[in-house]
Amino acid sequence: MGNGTVKLGIQYLRAYNFFYFSLLSIFISFLPVYLSYRDVTPAEIGMMVGFGSFIGILSQPFWGMVSDKHKTIKRIILLTLGASIAVGMLLFTSGQFTLLFLLVGAMYFFLLPTDPLTESLNYRVAEQHQISFGSVRTFGAIGYATASLFIGWTVDQLGMNRLSWQFLGYGMLAFLFALLVSDAPASSKKLSRQELKQFFFYPKTLRFFLLVLIAATPHRTNDSFLGVFVQSLGGSTGAVGQAWFLAAISEVAFFALSARILQKWSEIKLITWATALYTIRYALCALAPTAEWVVYLQLTQGVTFVIFYTATIQYLYRIIPEEWKATGQTVLAVLFFGISGIIGSIAGGWVFQQFGGGALYMAMAAFSLVACGYSLTLWRSQGAGVGKA
Template identity: 35%
Template structure:
């Protein structure tokens, strides 16, 4: 073995970056224990479905306008770590205000601030994970799956604690406990060196001029609306059907656990398929899944349907992240992921939450999922149609090149 190879092997053995990132993904998504239980917490405080949907989605809407700013600052300053630390600190402070609030106005203000600061950290962590895995020859999904694992474990534990011992009023204690480990791990994280030219406002032009990527973001918005509606309203739908607080936790844990195999395996095979065709297929699977939710009244069937996340959301998210990474320049990785999160968490979030809350209040929970099925079917047709148009353009361009020979 050469001296150079020995140094490289030693570097791999002492490189703990991926281990740290796996831990951060695990605990960052564990802090999302709030999402499935907050609607139940708000319902216990007497708020209506419409009010809950609005509260859960106003923060993501406002985050829409600042999401790319955090990504730009990260790319421009060459640091994810410091910006994430700032966002997490402000998130924790906002949560203290949230759980101390008693009226609707203060509660709305603090839950908005909480999500406003917490949500941007997700694409930033995805960005540094993508850079780290690419440099070390690993797949993004092999690290991201730890996020689903963390979400699963904490939801199970949290559901049991809230359902059998503490009650939903003690949600704050579980949420704050999940922050201890990620804050420690963040200090061990190293910023990944940027590839390509230094980020600048001038370098944003490729995104603004990339019609394919902008069209892609529009399609992501359409398919994300019903999914984000489900994220906000399912916990209420399940409890109204007779499910317990503990079942709420277990149902979301099942969804997260079902995603793990997809995150672990799919990244290795994405290069073999066209992304738009795969997302179109996912849209059709979403259609059948949402129809099943609309038809059933049994909470245990609703619980079982959560496993459908394995072939819907997990496949969808890995594919859209993969497409975003491939279509944009390397130095725009954080910005691209922020724009993707802006659409999914922000625009689609406020739209889905508002529509879902209104439908729940005026036409019942089943109407939400009928709407979701219709939108998903339409999105699938658009994705398939877009791929057909793109293929014809590629064939036309190839024929022109051949004719010039």
């Protein structure tokens, strides 16, 4: 394969990331706002997202194992992405509660598993061509940012009923570029059940997964209720879009810097700092007097989420068997988008409805503080020996 062809393939992958994460921003950022527009209460939103997260626990390992079995990531992405586009069009034109409930579950079955598959594709292609993961994933962050701002503005101007057509447009562009990207290199090594068992039951792995679960729960709660919280403080749909734009644009800068940061410090040290900053971020949101304060606090997303997420991916890929990497990525996604999503959405919806958004964000700060303490314990017990010194 010539150098020009390789470069073109990487550009296609970056374009796919841009439009896929634009599509994902509609679902994650604006689904709670859309449900609220359809008169769904915060507790019911939490129940729907919690149900979807439960579906994600089943669907993400399923699609990951299908990918590993057939030694392809691209074809599985095309399947899940195509189904997501069809289901999303139905979701964002529906208003009946039962139908919304079922369609949200279907989106978690198809769209959310596309995320870990995409991350696996990005990581493997970056590894194959010796480029940084961040140089590819940055384009996803740019897509998420620009789509959040654009969609928030257009919904304010044209109405919520145009959301389905925007979902279709971004979805078709993502599908087109997914067709053009090259498949990721697959391992030819036969899966060893003993290696898999050692991976899942090795104490270091179990401690790592527990840390991810604790830290991810308040993050996923923020995903579910940021838009509703901003609106509860008097913010418009455009302000919700601005909040997600600032969060995503801050990710761009830190994804660009992630390779240098990961070279300099150990993963466990970075996770400890990220969870400490998560604690401060959510506490400040809880104390924010206006929606504008919450919107601008989302600029801290880059230093919290990106540092946490890239450190966990690098650590995971360093300890997992080569032939089970796609499945290992989906296990991480099950914790990040599944179990933590269930806890954060259902419990968060109840707290929001009973005590208000400020109380919810203070509880999220407390949860992040627990994650920080646990991470610090692991850091000290390992002597900062995970990764670099």
